[in-house]
Amino acid sequence: MSRFNAENLSLAREIIGRYPRPKSALIPLLHLAQEQEGWISEEAMREIAELVGVTPAEVRGTGTFYEMFHFEPIGRYLLNICGTMSCALMGAGDLLHAAEEELGVRAGGTTPDGLITLHRAECQAACTEAPCLQVNYRYRFRVTPDGVRELISELRAGSLADEIPPHGTLATVRQHIPADRAVGAVDPDEDTSPPSWVPVSVEGAR
Amino acid sequence: MTAETYPWAPGFVAGDRPRIVTSRFGHEDSHTLERYLATGGYEGLRAALSKSPSEVHDQVRGSTLLGRGGAGFPAGVKWGLTPEGVFPRYLVVNGDESEPGTYKDRLLMERDPHQLIEGCLIACYAAGLSRCFLYIRGEMALAQERVASALNEAYAAGYIGRDILGSGFGVDIVLHWGAGAYVVGEETALIESLEGNRGMPRLKPPFFPAAIGLYGKPTIVNNVETLSNLPFIAANGAEAYTAIGTETSPGTRMVAVSGHVRRPGVYEIVNGTTTFRDLLYGEEFCGGIRDGNDLKAFVPGGGSAPWFLPDQLDLPFEGRQVGAAGSMLGSGAIMVMDSTTDIPAAALTLTRFYAHESCGKCVPCREGGTWLMRVLERVVAGEGTTDDLDLLLEVGQSICPGDMPHASSEALGLDATPFPYKMTTICFVGPSAYVPVHSALTLFRSEFESRVAPSRARTRIPVVAAGGGQ
Ligand SMILES: Cc1cc2nc3c(=O)[nH]c(=O)nc-3n(C[C@H](O)[C@H](O)[C@H](O)COP(=O)(O)O)c2cc1C
Ligand code: SF4
Ligand code: FES
Numbered sequence: 001m002s003r004f005n006a007e008n009l010s011l012a013r014e015i016i017g018r019y020p021r022p023k024s025a026l027i028p029l030l031h032l033a034q035e036q037e038g039w040i041s042e043e044a045m046r047e048i049a050e051l052v053g054v055t056p057a058e059v060r061g062t063g064t065f066y067e068m069f070h071f072e073p074i075g076r077y078l079l080n081i082c083g084t085m086s087c088a089l090m091g092a093g094d095l096l097h098a099a100e101e102e103l104g105v106r107a108g109g110t111t112p113d114g115l116i117t118l119h120r121a122e123c124q125a126a127c128t129e130a131p132c133l134q135v136n137y138r139y140r141f142r143v144t145p146d147g148v149r150e151l152i153s154e155l156r157a158g159s160l161a162d163e164i165p166p167h168g169t170l171a172t173v174r175q176h177i178p179a180d181r182a183v184g185a186v187d188p189d190e191d192t193s194p195p196s197w198v199p200v201s202v203e204g205a206r
Numbered sequence: 207m208t209a210e211t212y213p214w215a216p217g218f219v220a221g222d223r224p225r226i227v228t229s230r231f232g233h234e235d236s237h238t239l240e241r242y243l244a245t246g247g248y249e250g251l252r253a254a255l256s257k258s259p260s261e262v263h264d265q266v267r268g269s270t271l272l273g274r275g276g277a278g279f280p281a282g283v284k285w286g287l288t289p290e291g292v293f294p295r296y297l298v299v300n301g302d303e304s305e306p307g308t309y310k311d312r313l314l315m316e317r318d319p320h321q322l323i324e325g326c327l328i329a330c331y332a333a334g335l336s337r338c339f340l341y342i343r344g345e346m347a348l349a350q351e352r353v354a355s356a357l358n359e360a361y362a363a364g365y366i367g368r369d370i371l372g373s374g375f376g377v378d379i380v381l382h383w384g385a386g387a388y389v390v391g392e393e394t395a396l397i398e399s400l401e402g403n404r405g406m407p408r409l410k411p412p413f414f415p416a417a418i419g420l421y422g423k424p425t426i427v428n429n430v431e432t433l434s435n436l437p438f439i440a441a442n443g444a445e446a447y448t449a450i451g452t453e454t455s456p457g458t459r460m461v462a463v464s465g466h467v468r469r470p471g472v473y474e475i476v477n478g479t480t481t482f483r484d485l486l487y488g489e490e491f492c493g494g495i496r497d498g499n500d501l502k503a504f505v506p507g508g509g510s511a512p513w514f515l516p517d518q519l520d521l522p523f524e525g526r527q528v529g530a531a532g533s534m535l536g537s538g539a540i541m542v543m544d545s546t547t548d549i550p551a552a553a554l555t556l557t558r559f560y561a562h563e564s565c566g567k568c569v570p571c572r573e574g575g576t577w578l579m580r581v582l583e584r585v586v587a588g589e590g591t592t593d594d595l596d597l598l599l600e601v602g603q604s605i606c607p608g609d610m611p612h613a614s615s616e617a618l619g620l621d622a623t624p625f626p627y628k629m630t631t632i633c634f635v636g637p638s639a640y641v642p643v644h645s646a647l648t649l650f651r652s653e654f655e656s657r658v659a660p661s662r663a664r665t666r667i668p669v670v671a672a673g674g675g676q
Contacts (some may be wrong), residue, residue: 013311013628015301015559018378018380019380020289020337020421021402021421023399023401023402023403024382024400024401024402025402026241026402027382027383027384027385027399027402028382028383030385031344031383031385050364054402061404061575062402062403062404063385065387065404065405065406066344066384066385066387066405066564067386067387068344068345068385068386069385069386070638071229072661080345083555084306084555084556084559085306085307085465085541085552085555085556085559086307086464086465086470086541088551088552088555089410089464089465089466089467089541089543089555090464090465097592101224113603122304122306122388122559122562122563123303123304123305123306123307123308123509123559124345125303125308125309125311125343125346126217126309126311126312127306127307127308127343127470127539127541128217128309128463128464128472128663129216129217129309129464129470129471130464130470130473134345136347137344137345137346137347138347138348139348141215141216141217145311165236165369170344170347170350170351170383171348171354171383173351173355174354174383175353175354175357175358175380176358176361177360177361177367177378177380178361178367180368181361181364181366181367181368182367182368182378183263183336183337183367183368183376183377183378184378184580186294186296186336186337186378187294187335188294188420188421188422188423191293191294192293193293194291194293195293195294195332195334195336196257196374196375196376197331197334197374197375197376197670198259198334199258199259199374206592
């Protein structure tokens with residue numbers, strides 16, 4: 001059930017091919033698995049391990065370091081309210097309280113219907129637009145407690161479904177490297193001569 | 207005086223100032239190849255390709271372009287640190303922007319991704335780098351999307367990949383994104399992450415990435431804003447760049463000002479001459495403190511920087527002077543606190559950040575950061591004692607032994623201690639947990655004292671170890 005579907009499997013192979021060492025594709029593939037299922041299962045990790053040639057424990061070892069990866073199901077919408085300095089100075093605490101009250105869960109929890117998971121997040125690189133939040137990593141700026149309540153009712157009503165894909169989907173545009181334009185992976189052990197555009201004499205003089 | 211904003215560039219404020227990296231922000235479609243080409247796009251690359259790689263390298267050296275990721279190291283010098291004759295060499299673009307207060311790289315990626323791509327190409331050409339990995343922070347879905355679109359457009363139009371513009375120069379740019387970990391912004395952790403590992407910094411010295419980096423090969427790590435300056439330099443020459451700003455800090459700089467000002471925003475300022483007073487009070491910048499309040503303190507260079515007082519307002523945004531005054535410019539982020547600010551609570555928001563983001567590799571950071579956070583939490587909650595204030599400084603000393611940099615204060619009769627500090631950790635996350643505690647306690651000790659009980663009136667057991675012990 002949670003193995004890559006055919007389309008994602010071929011995409012996974014394409015992604016692996018961009019790196020000189022397959023293990024470099026580990027984080028991109030974890031993202032792909034999370035995009036497909038909303039979270040990352042044991043089986044997904046086993047498959048990724050096979051694909052990149054490491055053990056499942058190594059996949060888990062890397063994956064658990066990163067906060068965006070979830071190893072059990074979470075809400076369809078992940079509501080991340082920033083609580084770092086600039087947002088805290090501008091009233092982030094009130095936003096978090098409003099969300100907790102409205103959702104009936106504390107930060108870290110998921111609503112019983114599985115729709116929304118609430119997190120207290122760290123700086124989102126939007127400090128001038130404080131206080132701010134993200135829903136599935138889509139921003140809302142200069143948010144008020146009323147704005148949070150409104151956002152939650154919109155999420156419940158499903159009216160933001162077009163704008164905000166389910167948890168796991170980041171960019172909706174993927175990079176595509178056309179085969180006839182690609183240079184190739186540049187192997188650290190094999191491609192050891194100077195690149196074609198570097199004049200050898202100039203390089204030696206450096 | 208103008209202060210123009212655009213709905214499609216949230217937070218950005220334009221003014222009557224030179225614009226190097228934000229020149230296209232006024233166009234709603236600034237992220238498209240069409241607009242980019244219509245506004246001088248890829249002209250810098252063409253100019254670079256008409257010169258030899260070493261001529262382009264010399265041009266960048268001559269521009270004294272300083273790194274914008276935090277350390278301020280000259281880009282041209284860094285490119286020259288790769289060991290002679292060792293190939294392949296890689297370029298890793300640091301788009302992991304997550305230092306508290308910092309907001310500029312995301313804007314540059316969302317609003318002008320082609321400018322960044324062009325900068326990457328120029329860097330690869332000049333420094334002989336044969337593959338580029340563009341690492342964007344995981345939480346930035348729109349930036350990932352914009353950069354992906356721009357890369358696809360640029361590949362299709364022949365600007366990236368094999369034999370670029372028929373020059374024989376060819377390089378791929380691979381988009382990669384992270385998954386949520388502040389410390390991955392540190393360059394060696396970024397490399398670990400790109401190799402598929404936990405993002406824990408490597409010990410350096412002895413080996414810096416320029417010598418031994420990605421896959422053990424020479425690797426240049428440059429920040430998004432740093433690279434975004436290259437098209438201008440390549441197209442207009444080093445002199446056009448150094449004509450702006452000062453000798454030690456040429457060009458412009460992106461600065462985010464957040465917190466209690468009337469107009470928080472991201473400003474492209476003239477480097478080296480613009481003062482903090484200009485930025486906080488100037489009508490074309492932030493226009494003063496909100497609600498007509500007084501300024502209490504500000505963080506001049508991102509969450510890791512020691513705090514400044516109104517005493518330091520007349521300093522220019524220039525690295526050496528700010529360093530001598532006890533802080534650093536870091537990532538171009540100013541956080542402003544007005545007279546209503548609860549200082550211990552404000553310090554806690556930063557200490558909690560760094561404690562939370564510790565990768566756990568060094569004991570003083572992993573344990574010390576957590577201690578600082580817990581003791582400070584207790585103080586902020588009104589449950590601390592005077593002993594706790596000493597404990598905070600004592601724990602801090604185990605992370606940063608010796609003198610800590612701090613600002614001068616006329617009112618407190620305090621002289622400045624210049625930057626930097628000594629540290630017992632591999633990277634700056636550990637010290638950064640202590641910096642806000644130290645600044646707040648040094649400059650606002652009375653606010654802590656009024657909150658704590660005398661030492662014998664302790665109501666709680668001090669710290670419960672994470673392992674569940676007493
Ligand atoms: C804990 C830590 C976090 C960092 N985060 C970032 C970051 O998010 N973005 C960045 O460009 N540099 C960051 N840096 C600085 C990088 O290590 C590196 O110096 C920089 O990317 C080099 O690029 P530059 O020379 O163009 O500035 C961080 C450093 C440390 C110690
Ligand atoms: S200082 Fe902290 S974050 Fe940096 S390497 Fe050590 S434990 Fe990790
Ligand atoms: S502090 Fe909230 S976005 Fe930076």
